[in-house]
Amino acid sequence: MRRLILGNTTxxxxxxxxxxxxxxxxxxxxxxxxxxxxxxxxNVSAVNIIFAVGLLVxxxxxxxxxxxxVAASVVQYVTVLALSALGGGNWAEGxxxxxxxxxxxxxxxxxxxxxxxxxxxxxxxxTFNIFFGLLMFFTKGVSIYDLPxxxxxxxxxxxxxxxxGSWIELTLPVVVMILCCIxxxxxxxxxxxxxxxYAFGDxxxxxxxxxxxxxxxxxxxxxxxxxxxxxAGLMQAHYAQEVVPNALYGRELDVLAATVLGGARLGGGKGxxxxxxxxxxxxxxxQNGLNLMGVSPFAFKMVVxxxxxxxxxxxxxxxxxxxPSAMNSSKQGSARR
Amino acid sequence: xxxxxxxxxxxxxxxxxxVRALKSVAFEVNPGEVHCLAGENxxxxxxxxxxxxGVYKPEAxxxxxxxxKAVPAITPALxxxxxxxxxxxxxxxxxxxxxxxxxxxxxxxKGKFGLVDKTAIRNAAEQALARLGVEIDLDRPLxxxxxxxxxxxxxxxxxxxxxxxxxxxxxxxSLTQSETDYLIDIVRNLSASGVAxxxxxxxxxxxxxxxxxxxVLRDGSLVGVYPVEGMTQSRVTxxxxxxxxxxxxxxTDHDDQPVVLSVRGLTxxxxxxxxxxxxxxxxxxxxxxxxxxGRTELALTLFGMHRPHxxxxxxxxxPVKFGSNRDAIxxxxxxxxxxxxxxxxxxxxxxxxxxxxxxLDKLLVGGLISPSKKAAVVKNWIGSLGVKIGQPEDPIRTLxxxxxxxxxIAKWLAIGPKILILDAPTVGVDVGARAGIFEIVRKxxxxxxxxxxxxxxxxxxxxxxxxxxxxxxxRFHATYDPRAMSMTELETAIYA
Numbered sequence: 105m106r107r108l109i110l111g112n113t114t115x116x117x118x119x120x121x122x123x124x125x126x127x128x129x130x131x132x133x134x135x136x137x138x139x140x141x142x143x144x145x146x147n148v149s150a151v152n153i154i155f156a157v158g159l160l161v162x163x164x165x166x167x168x169x170x171x172x173x174v175a176a177s178v179v180q181y182v183t184v185l186a187l188s189a190l191g192g193g194n195w196a197e198g199x200x201x202x203x204x205x206x207x208x209x210x211x212x213x214x215x216x217x218x219x220x221x222x223x224x225x226x227x228x229x230x231t232f233n234i235f236f237g238l239l240m241f242f243t244k245g246v247s248i249y250d251l252p253x254x255x256x257x258x259x260x261x262x263x264x265x266x267x268x269g270s271w272i273e274l275t276l277p278v279v280v281m282i283l284c285c286i287x288x289x290x291x292x293x294x295x296x297x298x299x300x301x302y303a304f305g306d307x308x309x310x311x312x313x314x315x316x317x318x319x320x321x322x323x324x325x326x327x328x329x330x331x332x333x334x335x336a337g338l339m340q341a342h343y344a345q346e347v348v349p350n351a352l353y354g355r356e357l358d359v360l361a362a363t364v365l366g367g368a369r370l371g372g373g374k375g376x377x378x379x380x381x382x383x384x385x386x387x388x389x390x391q392n393g394l395n396l397m398g399v400s401p402f403a404f405k406m407v408v409x410x411x412x413x414x415x416x417x418x419x420x421x422x423x424x425x426x427x428p429s430a431m432n433s434s435k436q437g438s439a440r441r
Numbered sequence: 442x443x444x445x446x447x448x449x450x451x452x453x454x455x456x457x458x459x460v461r462a463l464k465s466v467a468f469e470v471n472p473g474e475v476h477c478l479a480g481e482n483x484x485x486x487x488x489x490x491x492x493x494x495g496v497y498k499p500e501a502x503x504x505x506x507x508x509x510k511a512v513p514a515i516t517p518a519l520x521x522x523x524x525x526x527x528x529x530x531x532x533x534x535x536x537x538x539x540x541x542x543x544x545x546x547x548x549x550x551k552g553k554f555g556l557v558d559k560t561a562i563r564n565a566a567e568q569a570l571a572r573l574g575v576e577i578d579l580d581r582p583l584x585x586x587x588x589x590x591x592x593x594x595x596x597x598x599x600x601x602x603x604x605x606x607x608x609x610x611x612x613x614x615s616l617t618q619s620e621t622d623y624l625i626d627i628v629r630n631l632s633a634s635g636v637a638x639x640x641x642x643x644x645x646x647x648x649x650x651x652x653x654x655x656x657v658l659r660d661g662s663l664v665g666v667y668p669v670e671g672m673t674q675s676r677v678t679x680x681x682x683x684x685x686x687x688x689x690x691x692x693t694d695h696d697d698q699p700v701v702l703s704v705r706g707l708t709x710x711x712x713x714x715x716x717x718x719x720x721x722x723x724x725x726x727x728x729x730x731x732x733x734x735g736r737t738e739l740a741l742t743l744f745g746m747h748r749p750h751x752x753x754x755x756x757x758x759x760p761v762k763f764g765s766n767r768d769a770i771x772x773x774x775x776x777x778x779x780x781x782x783x784x785x786x787x788x789x790x791x792x793x794x795x796x797x798x799x800x801l802d803k804l805l806v807g808g809l810i811s812p813s814k815k816a817a818v819v820k821n822w823i824g825s826l827g828v829k830i831g832q833p834e835d836p837i838r839t840l841x842x843x844x845x846x847x848x849x850i851a852k853w854l855a856i857g858p859k860i861l862i863l864d865a866p867t868v869g870v871d872v873g874a875r876a877g878i879f880e881i882v883r884k885x886x887x888x889x890x891x892x893x894x895x896x897x898x899x900x901x902x903x904x905x906x907x908x909x910x911x912x913x914x915x916r917f918h919a920t921y922d923p924r925a926m927s928m929t930e931l932e933t934a935i936y937a
Contacts (some may be wrong), residue, residue, distance in 0.1 A: 307535050329889070
């Protein structure tokens with residue numbers, strides 16, 4: 105148990121903070137601590153979690169991406185236009201087009217970073233502007249409201265009426281989010297490719313000397329984020345039942361903050377899917393609670409910022425110092441005569 | 442040991458941008474031998490290792506035989522599959538991974554269906570450590586390990602790849618004497634189990650202790666291959682540098698000089714206890730002892746970075762209390778860090794910017810740094826310390842270890858200090874360049890600068906101090922006069 109906590113201090117700290125926050129919020133409003141509200145939080149967070157696990161892969165490999173949220177907006181537009189050109193399309197075609205366009209945009213970033221050796225934050229700030237500029241230019245800022253019917257119809261996998269009359273719903277974005285989390289987790293922690301990503305992010309020169317294909321690592325990480333951004337874009341269009349060109353503008357910073365909050369290291373080599381999920385959920389729970397407590401929406405950003413600071417501070421202080429010290433000392437020594 | 446060489450190279454030439462880094466060098470390693478590759482920085486040692494491991498391609502005409510078979514085009518992957526492993530000076534380990542994941546990383550690169558086999562990684566790590574006779578907690582993150590244990594992790598990782606030939610590039614550069622002894626035992630074990638080891642090191646004492654043969658390179662050319670029997674440190678130095686260095690004790694009395702620094706009963710619990718000494722104008726005080734003796738901790742306290750728990754520091758008679766090292770610097774105390782690479786110099790910045798880093802306020806004209814004053818200061822110190830540089834605007838990392846250290850010393854001299862504390866000033870510096878650095882130190886002392894020289898290499902303090910203090914477990918154990926004892930006596934006192 106102790107090892108589990110010590111090996112995952114950030115995740116553990118997040119769980120503690122989240123529990124404390126939930127306890128506080130449930131005292132503040134009786135509407136917060138209900139099963140249906142928990143499902144609401146999940147439904148609202150699904151898109152950001154999909155973004156976050158994609159971004160996680162780029163962060164682990166030592167890069168950063170600012171462009172993925174507007175890339176998702178581009179994906180939404182292209183996908184909806186392509187689907188109507190195809191005469192309506194269906195879910196399968198929707199996922200293939202959105203995923204494919206997303207990967208394509210991710211590969212552009214990888215090309216800039218790997219081939220042209222542009223540092224990733226600069227490359228993706230540029231593509232952020234280019235993607236968004238092109239989108240606004242060609243759409244003239246006009247939204248699309250008439251989505252194909254299948255896309256704008258809510259897909260509910262499970263619903264149940266609670267005794268108090270509220271409904272719990274397990275919707276498509278949540279199911280897709282769970283699948284994205286599982287595949288990303290599997291890829292980064294169970295496959296040899298995943299270990300190479302961590303190694304590359306941790307020590308690029310060391311990884312190169314080991315014969316790791318550095319170019320492949322770039323294309324894989326940015327391509328993976330592109331895929332996730334494409335899927336997230338499609339889910340967001342489905343959830344909002346419309347495509348608004350600037351709907352996701354600014355989302356990249358929320359997701360980045362939540363991902364780093366979840367323990368991913370800017371600079372590479374560290375981060376976990378569970379941390380990402382917890383990071384996004386903490387932010388969502390805060391907003392949800394404030395909402396239920398009737399706090400002005402204008403105060404949300406301020407409180408969310410403060411919560412992020414508190415959680416980051418808690419998770420970066422050496423947590424093991426707060427635990428019983430018996431095992432700390434026994435792990436020293438060895439190796440020397 | 443069989444006579445057939447495990448590795449045999451002939452006619453290896455490499456040219457970088459018109460500079461010949463290697464000129465038709467030959468090199469041979471026998472199975473299971475410990476072979477030392479000696480030479481000053483820039484002599485081509487690293488280039489040769491990179492040729493053997495396939496990082497650089499030699500020019501046409503090169504011959505490479507491994508196990509008697511010709512290897513026409515070697516690549517990093519081929520070198521690994523032949524069992525050639527390199528432990529680089531910077532170790533190239535993965536900080537965020539555990540010990541097991543680092544050691545077994547080769548298994549993490551290949552697995553059935555592209556899946557990671559955690560048991561295989563763990564078993565490989567366990568076996569490699571067992572072979573070295575070492576116990577390290579496999580689940581500890583690497584970043585928590587001290588440098589000596591990381592070194593062992595790097596060696597264990599090399600063994601996982603069925604190593605037959607292991608190159609160790611400066612493995613002892615950041616180790617203390619006792620850790621070095623331990624590493625030497627490990628190298629002997631490896632060699633006894635049939636693995637050939639090529640040892641690259643600046644420290645000639647350990648080279649002579651451990652090697653069977655020595656190959657010496659100078660300026661990219663082969664000087665020769667020598668059996669270790671009958672070799673002496675001064676002979677190897679002469680072969681490496683092409684010059685002869687004579688060492689003589691320099692100690693003189695300074696009793697007639699005023700006391701600059703006086704320390705009474707200085708204590709930081711758990712680090713050092715009841716330390717008292719006096720340092721006079723122009724005097725060099727050597728402080729030696731094993732790792733954990735409290736040498737660096739004492740230096741950092743004198744430099745104002747730690748507060749003492751008890752005791753008194755007097756500077757030219759006046760008691761001082763430093764709130765931070767800024768106070769100490771203002772009072773004229775300079776401290777050359779033991780870790781030049783990460784603490785002493787800002788590697789990507791230019792030589793000039795590094796040099797003026799500690800003395801910026803002396804260069805101000807109207808609140809801004811005056812470019813002409815800066816240029817004058819840089820030119821002055823580069824000239825007077827004989828730093829070999831291209832342009833002052835080049836990044837400092839382009840300089841050799843010895844020249845970097847000169848800039849680091851110049852950085853402190855530019856503040857006009859009264860006391861200069863040198864903490865392990867020759868770590869990662871060539872033999873030839875070391876002599877140059879101590880020449881500077883002696884000149885400074887002759888000009889009246891008081892110097893505290895901290896080193897765990899007995900010859901360094903013996904030949905360069907007026908007085909030697911031996912620290913044991915945080916206390917001043919004994920004070921020696923180099924004129925009244927031999928080098929061997931000092932070494933016995935320290936290491937016994």
